[in-house]
Amino acid sequence: MWYPELGIRVQGTVISGRRRGDRVRRREFITLFGGTAAAWPLIARAAAEKVYRIGVLFLAFRGTAPTWTALVQGLQELGYVEGRNLIFESRSGEGKFEDLPALAAELVSMNVDVIVVFGPGPIAAAKAATSKIPIVMIAGSSDPVGEGLIASFARPGGNITGLTYAASSERFGKQLELLKEAVGQVSRVGVLWDLDIEQFRRAWAPALQQAGDQLGLQIEGPFLVRGDPDFEPAFAAMIQHSVEAVLVAAGGSAYASRARVAELAMHNRLPIMAAFREFPQTGSLMSYGPDFFEVYHRAATYVHKILKGDKPGELPV
Numbered sequence: 001m002w003y004p005e006l007g008i009r010v011q012g013t014v015i016s017g018r019r020r021g022d023r024v025r026r027r028e029f030i031t032l033f034g035g036t037a038a039a040w041p042l043i044a045r046a047a048a049e050k051v052y053r054i055g056v057l058f059l060a061f062r063g064t065a066p067t068w069t070a071l072v073q074g075l076q077e078l079g080y081v082e083g084r085n086l087i088f089e090s091r092s093g094e095g096k097f098e099d100l101p102a103l104a105a106e107l108v109s110m111n112v113d114v115i116v117v118f119g120p121g122p123i124a125a126a127k128a129a130t131s132k133i134p135i136v137m138i139a140g141s142s143d144p145v146g147e148g149l150i151a152s153f154a155r156p157g158g159n160i161t162g163l164t165y166a167a168s169s170e171r172f173g174k175q176l177e178l179l180k181e182a183v184g185q186v187s188r189v190g191v192l193w194d195l196d197i198e199q200f201r202r203a204w205a206p207a208l209q210q211a212g213d214q215l216g217l218q219i220e221g222p223f224l225v226r227g228d229p230d231f232e233p234a235f236a237a238m239i240q241h242s243v244e245a246v247l248v249a250a251g252g253s254a255y256a257s258r259a260r261v262a263e264l265a266m267h268n269r270l271p272i273m274a275a276f277r278e279f280p281q282t283g284s285l286m287s288y289g290p291d292f293f294e295v296y297h298r299a300a301t302y303v304h305k306i307l308k309g310d311k312p313g314e315l316p317v
Contacts, residue, residue, distance in 0.1 A: 049084075049085050050085065051084075051085050051086065051087060052080065052085060052086050052087070052113045052114075052307055053087045053089055053110065053111075053112045053113050054086065054087070054088055054089065054112060054113060054114055054115075054116060054303065055089045055090075055091070055107035055108075055110065055112035055114070055115040055116070055133075056088055056089065056090040056091070056115070056116045056118065057091055057092075057100065057103060057104055057107060057115060057116070057117050057118065057122040057125070057126055058090065058091070058092040058093065058118045058119070058122065058252075059092070059093050059095060059097070059100070059118070059119055059121030059122055059195075059252035059253075060092060060093065060094055060095045060252035060253050060255075060256050061090060061092035061094075061118075065255070065256075066278065066292070066293050066296075067118065067138075067292055067293070067295075067296040068118075068296075069293075070292075070293045070294070070295075070296035070297040071116070071138070071296045071297070071299055071300055073297060073300075074296070074297040074298070074299065074300025074301070075300045075303065075304070077300070078300055078301070078304045080300075080303075080304070080307075089107060089110055089112055091103040091104075091106060091107060093121070093122070093252075094227075095194070095226045095227045095252050095253040095256075096226065097121060097196055100121065100122045100124075100125035101125045101128060101129065103122075103125070104122065104125040104126045104128070104129035104130075105129045107126075107129070107133075108129045108130045108133060111133075112133065113133075113134075113306075113307060114133065114134045114135070114136060114303055114306050114307065115130070115133055115134070115135045115136070116135075116136045116138065116299065116303060117135060117136065117137045117138065117140050117162075118138055118139075119138070119139055119140065119195075119252065120139065120140055120141055120142075120165070120195060120196075120199055121195055121196060121252055123135075123137050123140040123141060123149065123160075124196075127149060127160060130159065131158065131159055132159060133159065134159050134160075134161075134306045134311075134312040135159055135160045135161075135162070135312065136161060136162040136299055136302045136303055136306065136312070137149070137160060137161075137162035137163070137164075138162055138163055138295065138296055138299045139163060139164065139165040139292070139295055139296075140162060140163075140164065140165075141164055141165075141203075142164060142165055142166060142168070142203045143164075143202075143203060144156075144160075144164055144317060147202075150317055151313075153316060153317045154316050155313065155314060155316070156312065156313050156314075156315065156316070156317055157313045158312070158313050159312050159313065160312060160313075161302055161306075161312040161313070161315040161316075161317055162299060162302055162317060163295055163298060163299055163302075163317070164317060165290065165295070166290070168207050169207040169208075169210040169211045169214075170211075171207075171289070172207055172208050172210075172211035172212075172247075173210075173211035173214060173215065174288060175211075175247060175273050175275075175288050175289075176189060176211055176212065176215050176217055176247070176273075177215060178273070178286065178288055179245050179247075179271065179273045179285075179286070180215065180217075182271065182285065182286060183244075183245055183271050183285075186217065186244045186245050187216070187217060187218060187244060188217070188218045188220055188241070188242055188243050188244050188245075189212070189217050189218070189219055189220065189243065189244070189245050189246065189247055190219075190220045190221045190223055190238040190241065190243035190245070190246050190247070190270075191204070191208065191219065191220070191221035191222040191223065191246075191247050191248075191249065192221070192222070192223050192225060192234060192238075192246050192247070192248045192249065192254060192261070193221060193222030193223060193224055193225070193249045194224070194225045194226065194249060194250065194252050194253045194254040194255075195249055195252065197222070197224065200222050200249075204222075204249070208247075220238070220241045220243050221238070221241075221243075222249070223235075223237055223238055225253055225254060225257075226253060227253050228253075228257055228260065230253075231257060231260055231261065231264055232264060235264045235265070235267075235268050235270070238268075238270065239268055239270075243270065244270070245270060245271045245272075245273065246265060246270050246271070246272050246273070247273050247274075248261065248272055248273070248274040248275075248279065248284075250274060250275065250276055250279070255276060255278070258274075258276075258278060258279050258282045258284065259282045259283065261279070261282075261284065262279070262282050262283030262284045263283065265283075265284060265285075266283065271285040271286075272284035272285050272286070273285065273286055273287070273288065274286075274287045274289075275287060275288065275289030275290070275292070276289065276292060302315060
């Protein structure tokens with residue numbers, strides 16, 4: 001039998017009649033048996049430690065993204081280590097919204113312990129796939145009550161909880177105000193959009209329009225991108241619409257292609273405002289938004305509470 005905690009293998013030993021060397025063999029066996037017996041509590045604990053399976057659903061996955069690193073780090077701090085007591089079952093739509101329902105259904109068929117949803121793109125697919133498996137949304141919606149995801153922030157009900165993000169006129173107003181201060185005279189701002197178009201119309205458009213009106217700005221777009229081939233045509237379309245600056249929504253492909261976004265922005269002399277600080281690190285003009293690392297880091301606490309038996313419907317959003 002192999003005991004990985006001890007780094008030893010104990011094979012069956014048969015003791016029949018006494019022969020030369022039996023005393024030595026017995027002494028070796030007793031020593032080995034004694035050492036093994038002392039380690040039985042460690043072996044028992046290791047055998048009893050449950051291995052959790054966490055399903056993760058992305059619109060577009062990048063293993064080096066700080067949001068992913070934040071979640072993994074948060075789980076590690078709570079005692080969950082991949083390969084020891086935790087298995088990630090990750091599924092990515094690679095920027096294709098139409099693939100998300102099948103991927104969500106696949107995670108449900110695997111009977112994972114909890115499904116973690118990255119960003120607003122996949123939450124609808126996860127909700128449609130299951131009403132039983134707990135779902136932790138991370139920045140999954142700006143209006144989860146209005147979208148029918150939860151009953152209330154204090155008591156979500158159902159199987160969904162987690163953290164929201166702000167798509168408000170105040171946030172957009174601050175972004176646009178900073179953009180105007182940095183660039184100077186701006187009258188038209190284009191929206192580079194890599195999420196669901198219905199989400200833009202429902203959550204972003206009213207707040208953006210209100211912020212734009214207050215600052216005397218015309219909001220153009222959204223200019224849709226799903227993958228690398230879409231960025232150049234999107235920037236060309238913005239130039240045709242006389243856009244003078246760009247606000248980036250980065251729920252999937254735009255974040256993954258932020259270096260390409262910066263390159264095209266510089267080529268077309270269009271200043272970029274984004275929510276993620278990684279955008280200016282790759283050449284875009286500036287960013288303003290919540291600390292997404294902290295948001296995704298905090299999400300680990302929701303996963304931990306659910307794995308320990310708390311009901312998602314009773315965990316405030």
